[in-house]
Amino acid sequence: MGTGSDMYRQQILDHYKSPRNYGELEDPDFSHTGENPSCGDTIQMDVKLDEDNEEIEYVSFTGDGCAISQASASMLSERLVGMTLAELEDLETDDITDMLGVTISPMRIPCAVLGNQVAKDGAKIYQGELDPEDYGETITEE
């Protein structure tokens, strides 16, 4: 039978079971939520910027859902610290799958990118580039 589960290497299971930076920030510069309806995954990302409002200083997240979505948000919460908002905007799907270090099947890409999309949309709303009326919540779909 199968050789085990390639998509669930130790790192992903570790982040899923022991999520990093889990919780809400007290006074985030921006906070945004999102959902992946296919798995029912939800993620909230809270971001605190440095005094110049350019570089990400703290990130925390809360959420519920599949291992891929939650582990990806957990890993991202570490990865984003020290990045500028411009660098966040440049994070693509490939960067996320590279970060996860496994091959994500096409059906599971919306799970993998949920945290990233939530952070990016939150940053754009914060910068006035997206209307929060239209982007009350980020949705990732296939």
Place this chain on the structure above:
Amino acid sequence: MSTQDAYPIDVEAIRADFPVLDRNVGGDVTTPGEGEDDTEPLVYLDNAATSQTPKAVVDSIVDYYYSYNANVHRGIHQLSQEASVAYEEAHDTVADFIGADGREEIIFTKNTTEAMNLVAYAWGLAELGEGDSVVTTQMEHHASLVTWQQICKRTGAELRFIEIDDEGRLDMEHAAELIDDSTEMVSLVHISNALGTINPVEKITEMAHEVDAYSFVDGAQSVPTRPVDVGEIDADFLAFSSHKMLGPTGIGVLYGKEHLLESMQPYLYGGDMIRKVTYEDSTWEDLPWKFEAGTPSIAQAIALDAAIEYLEDIGMANVQAHEELLAEYAYDQLNRYDDVTIYGPPGDDRGGLVGFNVDGVHAHDLSSILNDFAVAIRAGDHCTQPLHDTLGAAASARASFYVYNTREEIDALVEAVDDARQLFA
């Protein structure tokens, strides 16, 4: 052969009729079909979503396209006549299969969903209004639930849901409360695609008739897996899909009692459904053609005929016995684990599917891990989101069985589930 090995049907011979069951999986999914990196034998346990197709059914499609492809009911030429006869006779085959009185009661649609919509639009919009009620159940597929929900919104009728008990069975006392003089339609699923519950459709139909309401039975999971006789149920409408019973996609069936279908106006207008057209007005063709506007799915109808012939060769009572055997075996194997929650009734009283969750493992993670073991199951809400809200689960995993499945395949499923349990423990 020991009793343990005995099946009610010749599974080995049946498997030989399904080429796809020989394929390996596990590799790149962006190129369809078996590739070099596909190395694990497929275990296909997603039959409640769609069944596989035997050679005889594919052959019937090839035969149609290679030797008598033509539009139906149009041409005087020989090919059109041959195609028309085969297309019309497919209605007779379906009528015999479910105990209908004749082809007049058999309307070919795109699928079960379209059959539901046909009745909802053609009957519901015309007949429902303020003060009326439609009674359905908490375990309906979206095909039924969303359709009646929206039709009720448009007509002002009230939509009522019969609740389920802890074992996923209908609360019949609640049903008796809900079905009252305001009720015009009772629409319920015969076998739940998420729970495996077999609903007492005869009893509910009787309750509907006592208050002069009609009954609509969603047979998507029952007609493929057991003998279903519309006369015995006395259902006014029944719907099912070809692709869940060894046939192709693109064709489904609406059964309706002839006098009801006669009284209903067409749902789709166009060619093939009219008798006489002037610039001012039109009259309709006889049943069932009145409800089959436009060029129909001809090859698919002929292939559905072939699929029914294949199932009847096995015998529907035997199909049911095999389904029950596998469902009980899978239920018992999965039920050994304390951290596995199985939804619906006990193993000895369910349709051929098992819906479940493993504590701490999201159903989609479970499905991905099972896929690594070459085991194909469905994970998600199975088009029953409100039911999953009632169950308190965002999603569930579902293994569903058919005539070609074996105990060994269920063992492979259970081994993979056990692997997932340990991985996430």
